[in-house]
Amino acid sequence: MNPFRDRYGPVALVTGASSGIGTGFAEELAARGMDLVLAARRMDRLAALKQRLEAEHGIAVQVVESDLAQPDAAERLFAACEGTDVGLVVSNAGFGAKGWFEGVDRSVMAEMLMVNCHAQMQLAHRFLPGLKAKGRGGLLLVSSVEGLMGGPFSTAYAATKALVVALGEGLWGELQGSGVDVLTLTPGATESEAAAKQGFDPALMQNVQPARECAALALDNLSNGPTFCPNAHYRALFERMTAMPRRDALLAMAQGMRPKG
């Protein structure tokens, strides 16, 4: 008896599984008895994770090298999953860039659009027909609380994550009654490599949630869409912010996020 695997299995695809929240999803799904397809660019990380999860949980793990900044990456990932009964797609890979909008490199912005937006939309388009045909399964899109409103000094990233919220909300509406759950996850600060990659000290982040806890709560709430914030502090904060007049909320955020110096 494994109700989670019966509902969403037998295989889950996780993009961006090589670190942070994606590794949390892989660990949590393995603990729930799911076989896995794990995708990312860093194959050494994926190989080590595969070895550990197969040994700890007796599941089967396939690893796929995937650069989601490439226009046909979703197509390739779908092809790599051919013959694999994927019942849950966790579209998690993504990255951000903080600071003044004009200070973000244009090529980084273009890559962010590809990974955070294009790849997520294409993956949904590729995998949903199969899930609908089965009449069960799930699509989990990872956005951010920053996708819930404009994000001064994280402007381009917040804009990419707003697209994910709109994508997920639309699909949630379309898929009612199909047997396929759609959840858009809006994490707050979560333990991962993201802060260090963006050049700020993770120790300065507050109310940080462990990645595994974020993943577990997301999986527990797959049927409670359209959106779900797994971090109680950020959930309350953004409920207050989005209820405020938009000008006041944006001014407060601009003041809080303005780079020093």
Ligand SMILES: NC(=O)c1ccc[n+]([C@@H]2O[C@H](COP(=O)([O-])OP(=O)(O)OC[C@H]3O[C@@H](n4cnc5c(N)ncnc54)[C@H](OP(=O)(O)O)[C@@H]3O)[C@@H](O)[C@H]2O)c1
């Ligand atoms: N941590 C937070 O506070 C937080 C808050 C809100 C939302 N999020 C979102 O959570 C998701 C996971 O991020 P994280 O915080 O866990 O950061 P992370 O530790 O940096 O993980 C990012 C993952 O995305 C993958 N990735 C990045 N670029 C890729 C590309 N071009 N092709 C394929 N995979 C790529 C990375 O794998 P490779 O480098 O091996 O390719 C890595 O596995 C992202 O969508 C992020 O926006 C995070």
